[in-house]
Amino acid sequence: MSRAFVHHAVSARVVFGAGARARLPEEADRLGLRALLVVCTPGHADVAAEVASTLGERVADVHPDAAMHVPAAVAAKAVARADALGADGCLAVGGGSAIGLAKAIAKDTGLPIIALPTTYAGSEMTSVWGVTDAGCKTTGRDPRVRPVTVVYDPELTVTLPPAASITSGINAIAHSAEALYAPDGSPLTALVAAESVQALHRALPLLATNPTAVDARADALYGAWLAGTTLESTTMSLHHKLCHVLGGMFDLPHGPTHTAVLPHVLAVNLRAAPQAHAMLADALGAPDPAAEMFGFAARLGAQMALADLGLPADGLDAVIAQVLAAPYANPVPVTAAVLRDIVQHALLGVAPKS
Ligand code: NAD
DSSP: OOOOOOOOOOOOEEEESTTGGGGHHHHHHHTTOOSEEEEOOGGGHHHHHHHHHHHGGGEEEEEOOOOTTOBHHHHHHHHHHHHHHTOSEEEEEESHHHHHHHHHHHHHHOOOEEEEEOSSOOGGGOOEEEEEETTEEEEEEOGGGSOSEEEEOGGGGTTSOHHHHHHHHHHHHHHHHHHHTOTTOOHHHHHHHHHHHHHHHHHHHHHHHOTTOHHHHHHHHHHHHHHHHHHHHSOOOHHHHHHHHHHHHHOOOHHHHHHHHHHHHHHHHGGGOHHHHHHHHHHHTSSOHHHHHHHHHHHTTOOOOHHHHTOOGGGHHHHHHHHHHSOOOOSSOOOHHHHHHHHHHHHHTOOOOO
């Protein structure tokens, strides 16, 4: 086998372990931050306030306005708040929405971010930002938005409801799955991706039955960390493109959308990506990764029909047009026919054609 690759390494300080949030004051001091703006979603304001209280005078204020897919108006308001307070950094407490809002602030102001992730979405490891305006989600990469320090504390994830835990974990599996056939993958990325799929596939069924099991939570968060690094190291393909079009256009929930779409994209893409197929089959312990991801998610109670998540049947043409408008690298050429097949299957939630 000939070897040739470019590997993009992720540099971030990672502090991992049950109770790791107690180390936040020391981590803020390490960066010299004295006026942090703490951002979170409204539903997570109590947790953010509790975390903020442990940081004492290092916190300028708590801004509980984060919303999924980072609406442009929400981003603008948060930037103005950071400016008005003279914030010198952001602390994102929460999932991809809180981290996404901190990234929007960093993109405009250059403020450093400390992230305390509470879901498995993986945004904390990436330099990818996203903002949604008038039903269209724009994403880009900017090294300034990648959190400089990430504190992973599995104890903060025990409150994530089982259904959200499952779909968030599958969102992370999707990063690793697409990293395995990415045009800029590397042997190191592949090892990390396979390990992350294994950890999440092992942990999620345990969380479904016992959401407060901290060891299983730690295993899932470990898988999410690894998945986040693969997301940063590689270029994602059709699955991520399709999900972000669906999310931006119809405000569909992020993790559940990834969960419903992934089996159908894998069924198409793995035919043209034999090495990724083999690694995923091995990590999942199943010969057909697409069928396994569909059965796994369905067994854990995920909704597999995009129709049930809010995609209108007459929305398919608009989705297809927007996905085709900006071509992505993908193992299989992306045509309107390929897309229609994938979205139609996902809309109805029927098993993938493997
Ligand atoms: P989220 O952050 O929107 O969280 C979903 C809900 O769960 C929120 O109401 C939140 O308050 C609540 N929640 C979060 N953690 C909780 C916990 N531990 N206990 C109880 N409730 C909790 O969901 P998400 O899936 O993590 O993030 C989705 C967003 O992240 C999308 O906008 C997506 O595009 C973005 N994202 C970005 C990247 C990137 O690299 N830029 C990667 C993944 C996701």
